[in-house]
Amino acid sequence: MMNKLIFGRYIPGKSVIHHMDPRAKLLLSFYFIGIIFIANNWQTYVALFVFTLLAIKLSGVKWSFFINGVKPLIWLILFTVILQVLFSGSGGHVYFKWGIITISQLGLVNGIYIFCRFVLIIFMSTLLTLTTPPLELSDAIEYILMPLKVVHFPVYEVALMLSIALRFVPTLMDETEKIMNAQRARGVDFGEGNIFQQMRAIVPLLIPLFVSSFNRAEDLATAMEARGYQGGEGRSKFRILKWQARDSWATVSFVALTIILVVLRA
Amino acid sequence: MSQIIDVAHLNYRYPQQSADDLTLKDISFSVADGEWVAIVGHNGSGKSTLAKNINGLLAPVSGTVTVDGQVLSEKTVWDIRKKIGMVFQNPDNQFVGATVEDDVAFSLENQGVPRDEMLTRVHDALVQVNMAEFATREPARLSGGQKQRVALAGMIAARPRILILDEATSMLDPQGRYEVLQTIQQMKINSDLTVLSITHDIDEAASANRVLVVNDGRLVEEGQPADIFKHGPALIKMGLDMPYAERLKAALKRQGVKVPADYLTEKGMADWLWQLISNK
Numbered sequence: 001m002m003n004k005l006i007f008g009r010y011i012p013g014k015s016v017i018h019h020m021d022p023r024a025k026l027l028l029s030f031y032f033i034g035i036i037f038i039a040n041n042w043q044t045y046v047a048l049f050v051f052t053l054l055a056i057k058l059s060g061v062k063w064s065f066f067i068n069g070v071k072p073l074i075w076l077i078l079f080t081v082i083l084q085v086l087f088s089g090s091g092g093h094v095y096f097k098w099g100i101i102t103i104s105q106l107g108l109v110n111g112i113y114i115f116c117r118f119v120l121i122i123f124m125s126t127l128l129t130l131t132t133p134p135l136e137l138s139d140a141i142e143y144i145l146m147p148l149k150v151v152h153f154p155v156y157e158v159a160l161m162l163s164i165a166l167r168f169v170p171t172l173m174d175e176t177e178k179i180m181n182a183q184r185a186r187g188v189d190f191g192e193g194n195i196f197q198q199m200r201a202i203v204p205l206l207i208p209l210f211v212s213s214f215n216r217a218e219d220l221a222t223a224m225e226a227r228g229y230q231g232g233e234g235r236s237k238f239r240i241l242k243w244q245a246r247d248s249w250a251t252v253s254f255v256a257l258t259i260i261l262v263v264l265r266a
Numbered sequence: 267m268s269q270i271i272d273v274a275h276l277n278y279r280y281p282q283q284s285a286d287d288l289t290l291k292d293i294s295f296s297v298a299d300g301e302w303v304a305i306v307g308h309n310g311s312g313k314s315t316l317a318k319n320i321n322g323l324l325a326p327v328s329g330t331v332t333v334d335g336q337v338l339s340e341k342t343v344w345d346i347r348k349k350i351g352m353v354f355q356n357p358d359n360q361f362v363g364a365t366v367e368d369d370v371a372f373s374l375e376n377q378g379v380p381r382d383e384m385l386t387r388v389h390d391a392l393v394q395v396n397m398a399e400f401a402t403r404e405p406a407r408l409s410g411g412q413k414q415r416v417a418l419a420g421m422i423a424a425r426p427r428i429l430i431l432d433e434a435t436s437m438l439d440p441q442g443r444y445e446v447l448q449t450i451q452q453m454k455i456n457s458d459l460t461v462l463s464i465t466h467d468i469d470e471a472a473s474a475n476r477v478l479v480v481n482d483g484r485l486v487e488e489g490q491p492a493d494i495f496k497h498g499p500a501l502i503k504m505g506l507d508m509p510y511a512e513r514l515k516a517a518l519k520r521q522g523v524k525v526p527a528d529y530l531t532e533k534g535m536a537d538w539l540w541q542l543i544s545n546k
Contacts, residue, residue, distance in 0.1 A: 135364045135365065138364075163364050164362070166364060167361070167362075167363070167364040167404070167405065170404070170406035171358055171405070171406060174406070215359075216358075216359045219354065219356055219359035219360060220359050220360065220362065222318075222323060222354070223352075223354055223359065223360035223362065224362055224372075225323060225347075226321060226323060226347060226350075226352040226354075227347075227351075227352075227362070227372055227373040227376060227420065227424070228344065228347050228348060228373055228376040228377060228424075229362075229372070229376050230344065230376065234378050235375045235376055235378060236374070236375055236378045236379055236380060236381060236384065237375060237381065238367070238368060238371035238374070238375055238381065238384055238385075238388070239368065240381065
């Protein structure tokens with residue numbers, strides 16, 4: 001079940017994009033989502049697509065991963081697009097009109113633009129998660145949150161929480177699987193019956209998982225304390241991030257893209 | 267030899283216990299520098315509680331703990347923890363880092379060791395436990411024995427004077443247990459280390475210089491492994507397995523063979539059997 005999930009997966013690789021600083025990748029991905037909204041005609045969308053596809057090509061990740069990334073969201077996208085097409089009123093040539101439903105040229109064009117935006121955003125965020133290990137992402141978030149220390153935001157603690165949470169995801173998945181099988185062996189049917197029966201069947205999975213999480217937390221806290229953990233202050237860091245030339249070049253290319261978009265904008 | 271750990275009249279009670287019900291009752295013992303001491307006892311006898319009292323994870327009701335000349339108190343607790351490395355039972359629940367090298371570096375990060383030194387110490391420690399090629403692996407992709415070896419590497423990197431093993435091998439298979447014990451032996455050779463191991467494992471107890479038997483929160487016996495192993499079937503009550511030679515002796519006794527009362531190692535037992543047969 002979990003293996004089909006593309007979002008948040010990491011595909012190991014050795015491409016330029018894999019080796020980029022995660023901070024650069026994270027910030028540039030957000031920046032990209034911002035500049036998508038500059039685009040307002042077909043030339044700008046073509047420019048965005050060419051840029052995205054180049055980035056994907058550079059990453060060396062298979063196309064199918066990106067298509068699979070879009071798949072779970074396709075109904076949401078189509079729903080939005082269809083609403084946009086049917087209800088955006090008259091503008092340009094009107095092809096069809098019935099009551100409040102109007103299919104016009106403007107509506108169709110807007111629908112296509114929205115579709116493009118969705119696909120671009122999903123492609124870029126999939127590229128980010130596929131080429132960056134979760135651990136590096138949490139490091140990047142720690143660095144990016146650092147300025148918030150001024151307002152006494154507990155940056156170290158949040159970063160530690162994030163990295164421990166990420167580290168325990170596979171462990172807890174295994175545990176979930178084990179408890180499910182153990183309960184199945186005792187006669188619990190998961191995923192059968194009506195919605196209430198299904199919800200009831202989750203209880204013998206959830207409660208042991210909760211209890212064991214508390215035990216784990218207790219053990220982990222003891223182990224951390226025994227190893228001298230006294231809170232975030234005064235710690236040195238093993239893992240550091242380095243901003244390299246390729247990150248600067250990536251930034252430059254995004255700036256260039258922004259300029260192209262502004263020029264091409266109608 | 268000087269005493270590195272000195273426990274005097276230690277009493278401990280968990281907060282939820284009533285006043286006259288103690289988990290540890292008047293425990294006193296000391297451990298010499300460089301000694302390997304095994305603490306044995308059945309489940310719930312207070313062994314783990316004792317270990318946690320030594321490095322200040324729990325605070326005793328009365329009595330004192332002195333580690334390397336420092337009396338354990340709120341002020342000295344962090345100094346003392348720096349001197350004591352502790353490996354716990356569950357390999358998964360004590361793995362703090364997201365990868366092997368992060369976990370080994372965790373204690374060093376806490377001590378504020380500069381990064382350059384950290385890199386060499388982490389690498390050396392991983393080489394020592396034979397895990398260098400797994401440095402960037404995530405814990406989910408390691409076996410239980412490998413995770414415990416990483417935990418030991420974390421201790422090697424932090425260079426404690428004392429290593430406390432709180433049933434560190436109890437969740438491992440015989441192979442993993444053997445590997446971990448080998449690593450500890452090696453650590454002891456490489457650095458002047460005092461080991462305090464809490465265990466049900468007979469091999470681990472056999473490699474100790476001295477065995478302390480805890481029963482119902484009291485220290486009931488203390489002696490060389492050979493003296494303790496003499497007890498034969500009573501060992502099961504102490505929470506220990508019987509050594510193979512003892513089991514063989516018990517089986518022979520049931521068959522009416524007169525067996526020596528002293529503890530014999532497997533080799534000693536084999537020699538004795540040869541003698542017995544050739545004398546007939």
